[in-house]
Amino acid sequence: MLYSLYELGHLSVAPWRIAAMMQSSMLRSPLNPASELEVAKTAAAASDLFESVTRRYRKPDWLLPTTSVNSVEVAVTPTPVWSSPWCNMVHFARDGEALERARGKRTDPTVLIVAPMSGHYATLLRSTVEAFLPEHEVYITDWIDARMVPLMMGRFDLNDYIDHVISMLRELGPDTHVVAVCQPGPLVLAAVSIMAQQDDPCSPATITIMGSPIDARKSPTEPNKLAEKRDIAWFKQNMIHTVPPLYPGAFRRVYPGFVQLASFMGMNMQRHVDAHYAYYQNLVKGDGDDARKHREFYDEYLAVMDLSEEFYIQTLVEIFQEYRLPLGLMEHRGVKVDPGAITKTALLTVEGEKDDISGIGQTQAAHDICVNIPEAMRRDYIQPGVGHYGVFSGRRFQTEIYPRMREFIRNFQTPASRSGDRRAKLKVGAD
Structure with missing residues (x-):
């Protein structure tokens, strides 16, 4: 109603x-x-x-027609390269000829940015993408509004989200670097854990988690306290509504x-x-x-x-009420998620000093549960003076956070990925 x-x-x-x-x-x-x-x-x-x-207000455009590589203007075309009813993986394809003139034969690292599925569109990370474009092959998860997905396409829950991340990493192949911004942190970490448990050759080279509720018990913020204070029945009654017949997803139950x-x-x-x-x-x-x-x-x-009802409710229960990932209780398709299985993927966590959505320590908790990542492959950074959005956008992101992310990725870029043929790597990932 x-x-x-x-x-x-x-x-x-x-x-x-x-x-x-x-x-x-x-x-x-x-x-x-x-x-x-x-x-x-x-x-x-x-x-x-x-x-x-x-x-x-409709979904904004990307508004990233060009990037500058070594002072050469290079055209950029956002192109979906992998799709499901719930998500498009968009590649910010840079013009090949201009790129070769600007950088020569150098191969840039491939970065998959996993955008939040938490109410705003992926374009909220426009400045994040813009920062990476000059020196990386950038891909992003462009999640689809639940009210636009017909009921016949089925449900979408946390298991589906994890499956999507794994499928996209496999599509991109070995030596990919994944960046999880805010909400997807626990689910991307779960996806990488499952891949490590399966000894998947497409496990990412690095994972960067930014302003994310890996363990929402630490420095709880107002949203965390609300999730704890109310039971699930309250959220279902007050936050879940039915999409009206105006949309393709008519009659789907959603968190609008x-x-x-x-x-x-x-x-x-x-x-x-x-x-x-x-x-x-x-x-x-x-x-x-x-x-x-x-x-x-x-x-x-x-x-x-809009978000699907099952995704929203499961997120509340598993991430913000029962803390299943940090307590070692999370499962995916009946398999226990074990972050301790991650040994070859380097980990960087980034937090904002004034973050009022994910408090200090919630993202750092990833280091506590990824116990078998060697110390030399870990980094943690707290950015002074920024809130939640400042972790991934704005002047301080551009000048202080992004340079650290860039250095981290390059430190763990394999020699093969520095000089290899990306098309060959994609074929290996597909196989």
Whole structure:
């Protein structure tokens, strides 16, 4: 019912939003002799604000048309190279001729970035991808909105997620480096553990886990405390809703993105109110740069996707209530997940000093359970002065965190992967 009411609200306000857009355009028109009057600027700014807060935010574009390699501009084309009903693995393919001119015959490490499946689209990691592009072959998990997946495609739970990660690592082949950002940390670590238990030749060379709830008991944050305080029946009753017939996934039970967004914004509501008021003032003043930055941020932040009921509920139970991975209780398809089986994959953990989503120590816990990774193959880094999003985006990520990740990957890049033919390696992985 709530989902249907939400959609009805969007539809009912649509005429008013169109009217606001028309009024803003008319008031700002150079043909309008009153456009420079204060009352016109104020009314136009109010119309723009109304339009922005009532808009339906769609999945953003990647907006990464080029990258710079040794000062040479190289075209970039996001291309799906592996797909399921629930995910596309997107390769940010760089133009071969320009790339060869820029770097010669050098072979760059292959990096799979596993994006969060936690409400926002993978494009939230745009700046993460941008940082890696000049010196890596970059792939990312582009998870599909659950409301767009027809019921006939079946369920999607934690086991399916782990299977997806394993399948993509096998598709990329040996010597791949995997980066798990936030939510996927425990599941990527589980996937790598299963591959190690099977002595899989496509086990990644390195795993980097960033701002992730490997052990949510450590430095619990408000989201962690909420997950502990409420029982699963409460979450099912209040957080799970049915997709209305407007979408391909009609009648699928989901955790809607707009519900999670409301939770996120509720944690820092005054900050969002202040940001929108500042946006309104900048529009009145005609400060286009600050208004543009506000729009760019909220175009991304307010674009949300739904999660399947089973994935959301299992995540709450296994990761945030029963702590199955750090306690050695997690299973995948009936097989116990043993991080102690990992011996050949190097481990880097990254945390933010001010992270209010995954507290200090939650990501570091990966070192406690991966007991058989040699000490020389471990790294841990805490970035001073950044919160959760600063772990994977922003100035400090670009200048302080990414260089450490780059060095870590290169330290454990095998000689074969530095000079080998990627196509040959992919064939080995497929076999």
